[in-house]
Amino acid sequence: MRKELGKWLMDIAKYLVTAVLLSSIITDMGNSWILYLSVSFSVVVTLSVGLWLVRDKKKGSELWVQLL
Template sequence: MDIAKYITTAVILTSIFGEVEQKWIIYFGGILAVAFTLGWGLYLVRDKKKGE
């Protein structure tokens, strides 16, 4: 889940300091990467029931 925070920070800093004309690409890619890494992290730390 820490990776999701790092990606969010990188997207924000890139959008502030970077000179990218199409910032929606950075936002879209960042949102996808954050959603994937956050979802995967939550999947890995979920509570497991007995028998799983």
């Protein structure tokens, strides 16, 4: 269940980036820095939460042991 929700959140981040890129290509958005800032923040939040939910705790702990 957690992995599916994480994948879903990563898809949302991908769709946000795609929507902003397509809309900026199709229309002249001018100086809409607030839109880019809010979408960037939303992408960072959804992507980080999605990656956090998808991570494998077992592999993560093995990675730290390998680094030490």
